[in-house]
Amino acid sequence: MRIAIVGFGSVGRGVAKVLIEKRSYLRNLIGDYRVVAVTDSKGGVYDENGLDLRKVLEIKRRKGSLPEEITSIEVVRDLDFDVCIEVTPTNVESGEPGLTHIRECLKRGIDVVTSNKGPLVVAFRELMDLAEKNDARLMFEATVGGAMPVIKLAKVDLAGNEIISVKGILNGTCNYILSRMEKELLPYEMILEEAKELGIAERDPTYDVEGIDAGAKLVIIANALMGLNAKFEDVERVGISDLTPEAFKVALENGYTIRLIAEANREYLRVSPRLIPLNHPLAIYGTLNALEIETDLAGEVFVIGKGAGSVETASAIISDLICLKSLRCS
Amino acid sequence: MINLTMVVELEDKPGQLIKVLEPISKLGGNVVSVTHRRDEVTPLGRIPVRIAVQIDESKMDRLLREIEGRGIIVRSFNRVRHAVATSLLLIGHIIHTDLRETVDAIDKTGFAEVVEMRIVMPELNKPSTAFIKVSAVNEEKLKESVEILKGVCKSKGIKVIEPL
Ligand SMILES: NC(=O)c1ccc[n+]([C@@H]2O[C@H](COP(=O)([O-])OP(=O)(O)OC[C@H]3O[C@@H](n4cnc5c(N)ncnc54)[C@H](OP(=O)(O)O)[C@@H]3O)[C@@H](O)[C@H]2O)c1
Numbered sequence: 209m210r211i212a213i214v215g216f217g218s219v220g221r222g223v224a225k226v227l228i229e230k231r232s233y234l235r236n237l238i239g240d241y242r243v244v245a246v247t248d249s250k251g252g253v254y255d256e257n258g259l260d261l262r263k264v265l266e267i268k269r270r271k272g273s274l275p276e277e278i279t280s281i282e283v284v285r286d287l288d289f290d291v292c293i294e295v296t297p298t299n300v301e302s303g304e305p306g307l308t309h310i311r312e313c314l315k316r317g318i319d320v321v322t323s324n325k326g327p328l329v330v331a332f333r334e335l336m337d338l339a340e341k342n343d344a345r346l347m348f349e350a351t352v353g354g355a356m357p358v359i360k361l362a363k364v365d366l367a368g369n370e371i372i373s374v375k376g377i378l379n380g381t382c383n384y385i386l387s388r389m390e391k392e393l394l395p396y397e398m399i400l401e402e403a404k405e406l407g408i409a410e411r412d413p414t415y416d417v418e419g420i421d422a423g424a425k426l427v428i429i430a431n432a433l434m435g436l437n438a439k440f441e442d443v444e445r446v447g448i449s450d451l452t453p454e455a456f457k458v459a460l461e462n463g464y465t466i467r468l469i470a471e472a473n474r475e476y477l478r479v480s481p482r483l484i485p486l487n488h489p490l491a492i493y494g495t496l497n498a499l500e501i502e503t504d505l506a507g508e509v510f511v512i513g514k515g516a517g518s519v520e521t522a523s524a525i526i527s528d529l530i531c532l533k534s535l536r537c538s
Numbered sequence: 539m540i541n542l543t544m545v546v547e548l549e550d551k552p553g554q555l556i557k558v559l560e561p562i563s564k565l566g567g568n569v570v571s572v573t574h575r576r577d578e579v580t581p582l583g584r585i586p587v588r589i590a591v592q593i594d595e596s597k598m599d600r601l602l603r604e605i606e607g608r609g610i611i612v613r614s615f616n617r618v619r620h621a622v623a624t625s626l627l628l629i630g631h632i633i634h635t636d637l638r639e640t641v642d643a644i645d646k647t648g649f650a651e652v653v654e655m656r657i658v659m660p661e662l663n664k665p666s667t668a669f670i671k672v673s674a675v676n677e678e679k680l681k682e683s684v685e686i687l688k689g690v691c692k693s694k695g696i697k698v699i700e701p702l
């Protein structure tokens with residue numbers, strides 16, 4: 209298997225580390241593999257006989273950018289390889305640059321594994337159709353719950369079930385802020401500052417706290433698992449920035465807490481703060497993600513796990529990669 | 539459909555309960571639960587039995603007549619107005635008049651009412667929080683009343699936190 213890694217940030221480097229460290233283990237599952245290209249926003253390196261990933265990681269660490277031997281576009285348009293790991297930044301409006309990368313690969317019959325929500329939110333059906341037409345596969349476990357299994361859990365392990373609804377916590381940053389507000393009864397702004405200092409929230413936290421990230425994941429889940437054709441605009445979205453310590457206090461006195469819940473069913477897609485009974489499995493703490501999947505045969509299935517992180521997200525990408533090679537997943 | 543609870547006094551011998559259940563099913567009602575209160579036997583040795591029933595509103599009076607017509611003592615017969623309830627949190631500049639209007643919007647529906655309300659006002663000019671409990675005759679009406687509440691709150695710029 210010849211692999212190209214497009215995007216070499218937190219997730220791309222996490223994947224590279226796993227591919228190095230678990231080589232002999234993974235070889236048993238996917239056969240011999242080599243990474244023939246790695247790119248970032250500035251440039252990229254390639255070697256048809258396989259790059260030394262340790263060296264590539266070292267260059268990226270020392271110089272911040274990869275040398276300008278090849279661009280991402282050249283990789284996806286011209287280079288010969290089997291699987292593209294597309295891990296560039298998410299843009300839920302245009303889907304770019306990932307959308308172009310994924311389209312180009314699928315057109316050429318190259319399989320794609322991605323953690324990038326943008327292209328799937330913007331063009332889910334188009335990309336799935338393109339993949340099918342060209343006998344390629346597009347895998348995207350890492351887009352929705354980080355390390356927490358959702359897509360393959362529903363499609364493979366719950367095969368034969370109809371997914372009636374999903375409800376869950378799909379953004380670890382919000383969940384961290386809300387669980388701290390619950391415990392400390394401090395204002396939102398203070399807890400947000402704390403989260404920024406810990407590196408849990410971005411300097412501009414809009415994407416997380418306004419429910420954009422959770423909404424994007426919800427659209428992907430609804431389309432992939434419930435057969436909907438939802439767009440990002442279809443998500444009713446309310447963020448967490450208006451929540452007050454008093455709200456938590458009153459909720460707690462009545463046996464509830466508040467969490468940002470993403471919910472999809474046949475009637476609506478919604479991301480909003482909701483009252484959760486304190487003993488409900490969705491009343492989780494810290495940066496965890498969780499999802500309750502309601503099915504027709506299996507009833508309710510509940511998953512909980514890490515929703516982000518370099519190696520954690522790589523876990524979902526690696527599992528997709530193995531899936532590409534296995535009959536069970538096809 | 540409405541919800542009823544009744545307590546009937548049955549003699550402690552076989553074939554008594556059926557006298558109550560028969561008219562319920564004849565009138566298209568559903569028996570939700572039956573509990574015998576054996577520890578509350580009456581001085582005349584009868585056993586109080588509590589029966590919860592769902593039945594069409596128009597058949598309510600006839601049901602009572604039919605049961606009594608079979609010689610059964612009906613100790614109580616009540617319509618349960620509100621079978622389902624939900625709690626919500628309102629956050630915003632909720633002032634007194636707003637609150638009355640908001641509560642009225644629910645109460646005047648006839649199928650739902652605000653049964654509990656707690657309001658916390660922090661410092662001046664900061665948003666206050668209200669915890670309110672709404673009950674309604676059934677799930678569908680409850681949903682409808684939550685939608686009404688959301689509409690009123692939206693027009694007043696009050697944020698509603700719904701339950702899961
Ligand atoms: N981090 C997580 O825990 C996590 C979890 C789930 C999903 N995701 C998703 O996974 C993707 C990657 O996340 P990340 O945390 O690794 O982001 P990141 O650290 O910001 O890395 C993004 C990488 O993409 C590169 N890039 C930008 N434009 C490019 C282009 N046109 N061609 C090639 N490379 C380009 C960047 O280059 P430079 O290095 O030159 O800036 C960087 O290496 C995102 O879509 C994110 O939403 C992340």
